[in-house]
Amino acid sequence: MNEVFQAILDSLPPKPPRSKLEPYAELIQELRKRGRSYREIAGILTIRCGVSAGTHTVYNFVRVRAQAQKKAKAARAGAGRSSQTPAAAVPVETATTQAANQDEEVWQRIQALKQRTPQRNEAEKKVFVFDETKPLQLIPDSKEKK
Amino acid sequence: MNSTSTKHFEPKTAPGAKQTTETAPRKRVILSMGGKGGVGKTNVMTGLAEWYQEHQIPVTLLDLDTENKARGSLTHFFGGQVPKINIHSPEGLDAFLDYLDSGPPIILADMGGGAGRVTHTWFDEMYAPVARRGIVFTAVGVITADPASVESVLAWADRLQQRVAYLIVENQADEHANFTYWRESAQARAFQEAFQPAVMQMAYRLPHLETAMRNHGVTLTEVVQRRTSVAELQLSKAVIRAEGYRERMFGQFETVKELLLP
Numbered sequence: 001m002n003e004v005f006q007a008i009l010d011s012l013p014p015k016p017p018r019s020k021l022e023p024y025a026e027l028i029q030e031l032r033k034r035g036r037s038y039r040e041i042a043g044i045l046t047i048r049c050g051v052s053a054g055t056h057t058v059y060n061f062v063r064v065r066a067q068a069q070k071k072a073k074a075a076r077a078g079a080g081r082s083s084q085t086p087a088a089a090v091p092v093e094t095a096t097t098q099a100a101n102q103d104e105e106v107w108q109r110i111q112a113l114k115q116r117t118p119q120r121n122e123a124e125k126k127v128f129v130f131d132e133t134k135p136l137q138l139i140p141d142s143k144e145k146k
Numbered sequence: 147m148n149s150t151s152t153k154h155f156e157p158k159t160a161p162g163a164k165q166t167t168e169t170a171p172r173k174r175v176i177l178s179m180g181g182k183g184g185v186g187k188t189n190v191m192t193g194l195a196e197w198y199q200e201h202q203i204p205v206t207l208l209d210l211d212t213e214n215k216a217r218g219s220l221t222h223f224f225g226g227q228v229p230k231i232n233i234h235s236p237e238g239l240d241a242f243l244d245y246l247d248s249g250p251p252i253i254l255a256d257m258g259g260g261a262g263r264v265t266h267t268w269f270d271e272m273y274a275p276v277a278r279r280g281i282v283f284t285a286v287g288v289i290t291a292d293p294a295s296v297e298s299v300l301a302w303a304d305r306l307q308q309r310v311a312y313l314i315v316e317n318q319a320d321e322h323a324n325f326t327y328w329r330e331s332a333q334a335r336a337f338q339e340a341f342q343p344a345v346m347q348m349a350y351r352l353p354h355l356e357t358a359m360r361n362h363g364v365t366l367t368e369v370v371q372r373r374t375s376v377a378e379l380q381l382s383k384a385v386i387r388a389e390g391y392r393e394r395m396f397g398q399f400e401t402v403k404e405l406l407l408p
Binding site for chain 2: 125126127128129130132134135136137138139
């Protein structure tokens with residue numbers, strides 16, 4: 001790389017982690033291996049580490065990392081099999097971003113589903129109600145007309 | 147009946163019936179609103195079957211009257227051509243679904259007096275998938291001077307709501323029949339405003355003719371065409387009377403035919 005460019009890169013501070021859970025990745029991974037639920041992990045992080053994170057945040061974090069790792073592994077395997085595909089063809093960062101986007105779409109669908117008003121049964125949309133316990137009431141006006 | 151006429155007709159959408167189908171109606175189920183017995187439900191259904199027969203429109207007749215009365219049921223009038231279905235059993239309901247999915251474009255289902263609860267439950271569970279297949283429903287309510295007949299129709303409407311089109315038959319069961327409770331009660335008015343039912347009249351019939359036809363399971367058409375061996379129904383006075391009744395009844399069906407065709 002050009003020396004000037006390298007100097008610029010070296011002068012920049014390291015990029016802050018994408019998630020506040022990044023420093024706890026190892027802990028979270030181990031907790032998952034030990035069968036802890038996302039809810040439990042969120043509780044442990046809050047109480048023991050002072051990190052406030054919701055169940056969905058923990059879930060997202062784990063899933064995105066898992067998918068990114070899976071894709072990176074697949075990319076490496078592909079590179080090994082095909083000499084025409086360079087190892088850097090599917091960068092880890094791109095795979096991570098794609099996985100994050102997919103995950104985001106799933107959560108958007110979940111939120112949309114939650115917000116959707118349930119379709120009520122036709123019978124529930126009553127436009128007419130009849131109380132069988134009450135006798136038929138003649139309308140006074142029409143009775144007088146007769 | 148289940149005749150095999152090849153006559154075709156264009157599907158029509160019944161007015162006043164906010165029935166939801168994703169396709170044009172391809173079948174109409176006409177069911178009598180059971181509940182109050184002896185108001186003339188089977189008379190109306192029998193008359194309707196004759197009307198379709200007159201126009202050579204194939205119809206499936208279903209007798210869902212689980213009271214299994216021998217006389218005065220559709221089976222009694224049309225014999226073995228009318229399958230009797232016990233809708234109180236899951237097998238019976240499945241058989242009904244089979245008829246919905248195939249066969250003639252019209253089903254006449256005569257419900258028995260005790261069919262209310264099971265029919266309402268069936269509608270709650272099955273209406274949506276059935277309606278998606280282009281099947282529409284007309285519920286026929288028969289009203290007499292008896293307020294109980296009105297209450298019965300209103301109770302059904304409370305459960306069926308807008309899923310069916312309503313046809314109300316004012317049956318002049320006696321010479322001086324009045325329909326005060328149907329026409330002038332607050333509840334009936336509310337029903338009329340909500341669903342705007344089609345209304346037709348069934349004229350008073352002389353008891354001796356009516357009773358003999360019912361007793362022997364003979365239809366008006368059979369009397370008119372002298373296709374009965376019952377002596378009292380072969381008399382000219384019976385034949386001419388039957389002709390008059392039949393013409394008036396068919397004339398009334400004509401006025402509400404959009405609720406009787408798919």
